[in-house]
Amino acid sequence: MRPKEFSDLLSAVREKRPLVHHLTNYVTVNDCANITLASGGAPVMADAPEEVAEMAAMAGALVLNIGTLNKAQVASMILAGKAANKKKIPVILDPVGAGATKFRTETVHALMDEVDIAILKGNAGEIGVLSGTGGKVRGVDSHGLTGDAVAIARDFSKSSGFIVCISGATDIVTDGKRTLLVDNGHAMMGSISGTGCMAASVIGAFAAVSPDRVKSSAAALAAFGLAGERAAGRAAGPGSFKAALFDELSSLTPAEFARGVKVHTP
Amino acid sequence: MRPKEFSDLLSAVREKRPLVHHLTNYVTVNDCANITLASGGAPVMADAPEEVAEMAAMAGALVLNIGTLNKAQVASMILAGKAANKKKIPVILDPVGAGATKFRTETVHALMDEVDIAILKGNAGEIGVLSGTGGKVRGVDSHGLTGDAVAIARDFSKSSGFIVCISGATDIVTDGKRTLLVDNGHAMMGSISGTGCMAASVIGAFAAVSPDRVKSSAAALAAFGLAGERAAGRAAGPGSFKAALFDELSSLTPAEFARGVKVHTP
Amino acid sequence: MRPKEFSDLLSAVREKRPLVHHLTNYVTVNDCANITLASGGAPVMADAPEEVAEMAAMAGALVLNIGTLNKAQVASMILAGKAANKKKIPVILDPVGAGATKFRTETVHALMDEVDIAILKGNAGEIGVLSGTGGKVRGVDSHGLTGDAVAIARDFSKSSGFIVCISGATDIVTDGKRTLLVDNGHAMMGSISGTGCMAASVIGAFAAVSPDRVKSSAAALAAFGLAGERAAGRAAGPGSFKAALFDELSSLTPAEFARGVKVHTP
Numbered sequence: 176m177r178p179k180e181f182s183d184l185l186s187a188v189r190e191k192r193p194l195v196h197h198l199t200n201y202v203t204v205n206d207c208a209n210i211t212l213a214s215g216g217a218p219v220m221a222d223a224p225e226e227v228a229e230m231a232a233m234a235g236a237l238v239l240n241i242g243t244l245n246k247a248q249v250a251s252m253i254l255a256g257k258a259a260n261k262k263k264i265p266v267i268l269d270p271v272g273a274g275a276t277k278f279r280t281e282t283v284h285a286l287m288d289e290v291d292i293a294i295l296k297g298n299a300g301e302i303g304v305l306s307g308t309g310g311k312v313r314g315v316d317s318h319g320l321t322g323d324a325v326a327i328a329r330d331f332s333k334s335s336g337f338i339v340c341i342s343g344a345t346d347i348v349t350d351g352k353r354t355l356l357v358d359n360g361h362a363m364m365g366s367i368s369g370t371g372c373m374a375a376s377v378i379g380a381f382a383a384v385s386p387d388r389v390k391s392s393a394a395a396l397a398a399f400g401l402a403g404e405r406a407a408g409r410a411a412g413p414g415s416f417k418a419a420l421f422d423e424l425s426s427l428t429p430a431e432f433a434r435g436v437k438v439h440t441p
Numbered sequence: 442m443r444p445k446e447f448s449d450l451l452s453a454v455r456e457k458r459p460l461v462h463h464l465t466n467y468v469t470v471n472d473c474a475n476i477t478l479a480s481g482g483a484p485v486m487a488d489a490p491e492e493v494a495e496m497a498a499m500a501g502a503l504v505l506n507i508g509t510l511n512k513a514q515v516a517s518m519i520l521a522g523k524a525a526n527k528k529k530i531p532v533i534l535d536p537v538g539a540g541a542t543k544f545r546t547e548t549v550h551a552l553m554d555e556v557d558i559a560i561l562k563g564n565a566g567e568i569g570v571l572s573g574t575g576g577k578v579r580g581v582d583s584h585g586l587t588g589d590a591v592a593i594a595r596d597f598s599k600s601s602g603f604i605v606c607i608s609g610a611t612d613i614v615t616d617g618k619r620t621l622l623v624d625n626g627h628a629m630m631g632s633i634s635g636t637g638c639m640a641a642s643v644i645g646a647f648a649a650v651s652p653d654r655v656k657s658s659a660a661a662l663a664a665f666g667l668a669g670e671r672a673a674g675r676a677a678g679p680g681s682f683k684a685a686l687f688d689e690l691s692s693l694t695p696a697e698f699a700r701g702v703k704v705h706t707p
Numbered sequence: 708m709r710p711k712e713f714s715d716l717l718s719a720v721r722e723k724r725p726l727v728h729h730l731t732n733y734v735t736v737n738d739c740a741n742i743t744l745a746s747g748g749a750p751v752m753a754d755a756p757e758e759v760a761e762m763a764a765m766a767g768a769l770v771l772n773i774g775t776l777n778k779a780q781v782a783s784m785i786l787a788g789k790a791a792n793k794k795k796i797p798v799i800l801d802p803v804g805a806g807a808t809k810f811r812t813e814t815v816h817a818l819m820d821e822v823d824i825a826i827l828k829g830n831a832g833e834i835g836v837l838s839g840t841g842g843k844v845r846g847v848d849s850h851g852l853t854g855d856a857v858a859i860a861r862d863f864s865k866s867s868g869f870i871v872c873i874s875g876a877t878d879i880v881t882d883g884k885r886t887l888l889v890d891n892g893h894a895m896m897g898s899i900s901g902t903g904c905m906a907a908s909v910i911g912a913f914a915a916v917s918p919d920r921v922k923s924s925a926a927a928l929a930a931f932g933l934a935g936e937r938a939a940g941r942a943a944g945p946g947s948f949k950a951a952l953f954d955e956l957s958s959l960t961p962a963e964f965a966r967g968v969k970v971h972t973p
Binding site: 462486686691 | 732
Binding site: 419 | 466467468469471472508509510511512538541542543544545579580581582632633634635676677678679680681683684
């Protein structure tokens, strides 16, 4: 694929300013709001059962994140998910900590049963647990995937019907047939809380502007990762890195993105 | 009005360090706490029904923000609001996203019915919806007010009895008879999540130290806006802007405020 | 004590990367997550009754913070606390705002009754209220302790069985017999919301790697305070200070810590 295909999607996000509705955790929610803005989208957070369907129906994408899940919020996620499904609005699921507790694993399965998920984005441990191929999760940290990650992602995508994204040093995006690998990113992204959650927000903003969600997800992860690379270059540690991450994604021009994007096929 | 009338209020906030009790959303709550501190006030966040009345009764101002409202929190807002009313503590209402969903609009009307609101601060879309003069809200973003904003604010203030603040490139503050316009501020304030919420916190801190709440609200918006102008001058993007915004409000001296305040009458 | 005894604990946190499970408030939760990472630990936040016991049982320490408590969260705190107790995992309690409202004071007493608390960390006002020796709390701000703080902390530790930490210009850590005073820290730490909460997170990370919890708590407060001193040296105000605080704790080497630690006996 040509770099311009990815950078055109960044231009589209900036131009259309898609509304990204989040039902997410209370730990990194502010970062999700600000990274959505930095990507060019417009964030909204709402989880009351009285309003989630109405809010989701006006969004360009719906992001569900179970980082600090509870029963009431999961019920709202299902309401919002069904409303998004009815309007063909893409639903992105971030199964934070799936595998760490039975409640998280069961909740993710319930969400997968009740809602038509477009894109499932997790780390290697979470995807390992959910695909049934193994994987260890401690707290919300991944402790790796056993076996060939690309093959696991492909097989899980085929059996589930979701686009599967595995975040890592190289991100994997696949719909089972087509697979893209993203080499953008920087180790400092692991030094702060919330980069995984923020990645899902950016995936949501990009999914809202393109029907090709393998490409849009790879573009989102590449743009976010490139911002991370640039931020790392001027950071003295995780606090200054985080501020720089918002600066860099916000100021990233399509031309710079086209020059810096590192997406390839396996 | 002379600049010193506004800067004296900043001095008063710094000296009296008023407690500002918030029932607010979980997206920007940390920013509200830190901007209250930067203005010179002392923030407290509490929303359990068992304690909100007691907490509100010891505060200098009560800020209600429906950004991520739910039924239980709204019930607590009413308890807190009634306790504040009994003690003549000013209540500031930020109707985030009113008009976007029926639940938000109805909740704001319920709060207005049950609680004696001193100051209603919204963006043009929210005030348009609430005043019945039109206005469009998508997610939590305003898409403008139809007609003469000053006249709408004045009329709405007269009919409701609230001081009405409309935030925007020029902020409008009116009690129906007297109107002040605030030209301080910077476009970068729209690049981060939460500036609207933070403005309400600062309005709360200033309301706690003055019975003239048209003047105190204009002073708050001017101080916050001036901090935004100064922060923009040394920011590379939204992340560094946000850190600078707290720095600048915190270090703003009354003398600098008197020199930089831009408040006038229509 | 030799400085190396403290710096070895920092090395141990970095090496073992203990999981610190938090049930905490939604105001400063993101800061708690990021400071845990900066200290070398791994944060996890979870409060659903369905999963807290399972999550706590895999942690190295459990931090309970009542900053924005509600009944459901307190019930989860008790479940998590009992699970931690069963596995001999240290429980750190931060009684934010105890004394400000009856609900907070009663909740802290309930937590003390139901859960075996290893370390109680509060400010002078909170500890004064809980020890029954006086102390005033407005909102979540301390207004001091009446009398000899060291003696009060010692007596309260003896009668309660907790290690008692009182944060302040000089932090006090005592188990009733042995007392350590920590002089690290900087006045700018009071300019941002959440430094008290963050201190409890760091205490948790250090408690997970040492059975000597007087020493580990003093080491945690010294490392956090030293990071604050270094951050203040390059901050222009509270916003840049906060970013620098994460940078400085993250980059603090054991050798630098050994040179900068200021812990002594009364």
